[in-house]
Amino acid sequence: MTDGASTPGWLLAGAEDAPPLLCSGKRRRGGAIEKTVGGLARLIREALVSEEIAARRGLLQRLDARVKLIGMLGLLIATGLVRHIPVLLGLYALTLVLAAASRIGLGWFAKRVWFFIPLFSGVIVAPAMFSFITPGEVVLPLGHWFGHEVGLTRQGLTSAALIVCRVASSISLVLLLTLTTSWSRLLASLRTLFVPRLLVLVLGMAYRYLFVLLDSVTEMVTARRARTVAAKRSRRGERAIASFSGGALFGKAHALSEEVHQAMLARGFSGELRMSEWPRIRAIDVISVLTCLALAILVVGGDRALGL
Amino acid sequence: MRSGSESLLIGEGLSYAYLERFPALEKVSLEVSRGERLALLGANGCGKSTLLKILAGLIFPDHGSYRAFGEEVSAERLEDEQFSAAFRTRVGFVFQNTDAQVFSPTVREEIAFGPLQLGLAPAEIEGRVAEVTQMLEIGDLIERAPYQLSAGQKKRVAIASVLVMSPELLLFDEPTAGLDPRSRGWLLELIDELGRAGKTIVFATHELAELEWIADRCLVLSEDHRPLAEGAPAELLADRELLLRANLIHEHAHRHGAVLHSHPHERGHHGRAG
Ligand SMILES: Nc1ncnc2c1ncn2[C@@H]1O[C@H](COP(=O)(O)OP(=O)(O)OP(=O)(O)O)[C@@H](O)[C@H]1O
């Protein structure tokens, strides 16, 4: 490597050819992908987990992780069964009250929830509003197509609103659980609820790589920015870079997952994750879980009583 | 497991290829006695990390045999619960890639991970965690998440998480890479101290300057993944031709010796040569 190979001349040449180090007044267009990727990484990290919030002294933080998991599951199932928008709004309001009682800033919390909604429901909701998917009374006509009136229908809008409300309540419930529980406790409680060991392991790994991967994404974006010279970039080039980075990231994820697993093995991990001991279930835990389940039944029952 | 045998580790004719395609180790043999400090030297990609992983029982050689603590180490034997717990307690491994090693949500959980897996009592674990964090001066980081730490701090956490299990054999993969001079000095002193406390230490390094301080013996690997030389640090460092062949120093090192390697030993060697 050192013998024979000589440093190429261009590398040793001075910087005479480089453009002058001056401001031209023209702004560089920030690459859309660059911004989205960086922002997304930050948001996901902030939104999903916060050991800091989990350590605050609030209502949900005080409850046992297993209890929270069961209670949230009950409410989640109820949310899935409800068919009236007001009931769903009521459930959503409940999650806000719980968030406030758990010392989570409401604005911060709502922003996280509404950020995820398009991700989960945009694909279904957007087309459902139109008359050719959900036929019915057109409330917002958009024109004619093959002799039919095309537009947003009342039925379409209602079902879209229903989906959005349902997704908002569900995401809020899940976030309440993940934000107020330390991740290792959460995984361990999944195990106590007879979720297969393999699945829990995979979840645990996924969580760990997420952070390292998010770091990698941010680093790759930064590294690319450091090497970007041209002021204008083609969409195509940008897309090529995005898919290339995606590939590199996948390779990285794989190599890393192997090493993380080895690091766990090296410290005595033998397939079953051992946790420090569970605290005892207290009266307040029992009361909370019963309240949640009763509430879930009440909500579904009330919803049915309102008719279809 | 038997103890008291002269050689703690015996590897014979170890070969390994990743995905059966990329050779990483070719017929390497080594013997490490109890309490010895062995340095693995070689250019990037020569197979140091691979060899350490074999010694840690994380990957298994395609050819050759490996015995540790007087017992054969194989994938099959490590499937055995008792054997694997006993082996993992005795062997600690500090990875080259700290990110791979530091995976728990908080520093405290990270350090407690190993002892928990080995089933130590909670009170015992708590005491050990407190002591080891104090020793490594990371007491005030204990509630933080690993991704909120600097590279050097993460390294300390990684080392703490291994030392807390008090292994007999310590494997370090490029321990001082990426550390500032003060942390580097601190870590070398720590390794030296562990060695004097009777721990057996095998470490990979590129830092020739550190060798004489913390190694009793060196094993040099060539770029085609074979053993190139073996001997005391002073001997090897004096063999300029060998160091060049192993790509451990640059051809022009003698001209800029003081700049490239500013440690006393090489300068001494340079003085003799010139
Ligand atoms: N996961 C992998 N897949 C394929 N090949 C690999 C993998 N890991 C290492 N190798 C190859 O195996 C060889 C030895 O790698 P190893 O990591 O042991 O080198 P090293 O001596 O530790 O190098 P460095 O000083 O850069 O850390 C290299 O040629 C490398 O390309």
Ligand SMILES: [Mg+2]
């Ligand atoms: Mg290496």
